[in-house]
Structures are given as C-alpha cells and as structure tokens.
Amino acid sequence: VQLVESGGGLVQSGGSLRLSCAASGFTFSNFRMSWYRQAPGKERELVARITSAGGSTNYADSVKGRFTISRDNAKNTVYLEMNSLKPEDTAVYYCHARNPISPQYNYWGQGTQVTVSS
Numbered sequence: 001v002q003l004v005e006s007g008g009g010l011v012q013s014g015g016s017l018r019l020s021c022a023a024s025g026f027t028f029s030n031f032r033m034s035w036y037r038q039a040p041g042k043e044r045e046l047v048a049r050i051t052s053a054g055g056s057t058n059y060a061d062s063v064k065g066r067f068t069i070s071r072d073n074a075k076n077t078v079y080l081e082m083n084s085l086k087p088e089d090t091a092v093y094y095c096h097a098r099n100p101i102s103p104q105y106n107y108w109g110q111g112t113q114v115t116v117s118s
Contacts, residue, residue: 001025001107003095008112011085015116019080021095021109028076029053031105032098035069035080037091037114044094048080052100063089085116 007019019035032052038044048069050057057069068081078095095109 003097003107003109005093005095005109005112008093008114010115010117013085013087013116013118015085016081016083017085017114019082019093019095019112019114021078021080023076023078023095023097026097026105026107028097029073030099030101032100033069033071033078034096034098035078036094036096037089038094038111039088039091042091047093050078082114085114087116087118090114090116 002024004022005019007017009017011017030052034049035047036044037047046060047063048059048067050069050071054071059067066084071078092111092113094111098106
C-alpha cells in the first residue's frame, strides 16, 4: 500500500497550490479520502474529506471557500486545490485513506510540506 503526496512547496500569501495523492495497493474507489495537516507544535487536523464515490465533501471551517478536494477514481488520485493561501496554512499536508466499512484498513501518506510566506 502506498499513498504518495506531491505538489507542496513555497508560495506567497494569496497564492495557490494543488496537492495530489497517488494511491496504490488497495481498491481506491472503496475508500474515503482525506487531507490532514500538521503545523509545528500543533496537533494534526482534518482539512478536507471526500466520500468514496466523490458525492460528498466536507471541510474544516478555516479552509471553507478556499480549498477544494476532489478525486479521480480512474487515476487512483485525490487532489486538494488550495487558493488564497495564508501563512497560517503552513504545515505538512498528509493524505489519508479509510475504508468506511472496515475502518481498520486505513493508510497514511508521508506528507508534503506547504509553506506560505507573508
């Protein structure tokens, strides 16, 4: 099983980034996918979540209206489009997969750093 995030980097405040998470080794279309983030000295927090078929999403209040989660089950990939980035969005962003029927099957990616300069 692998979840490989990409697309992180350094961006100025107000800028945009698109994160990708490529999955392999499990039936991607059966899994709910989420993006979490962890800033230095803080707990990991949920950023956005999307159901297995992509029909429902939810977001942390802090990113609503700025971030969009989407998935392509044909490509086994989940995305996080991040716009109007703020310095407080600086964190390591992690991809997470969970089988909603068998939640013991859940996997994490290695993370990708997002740094927003003011």
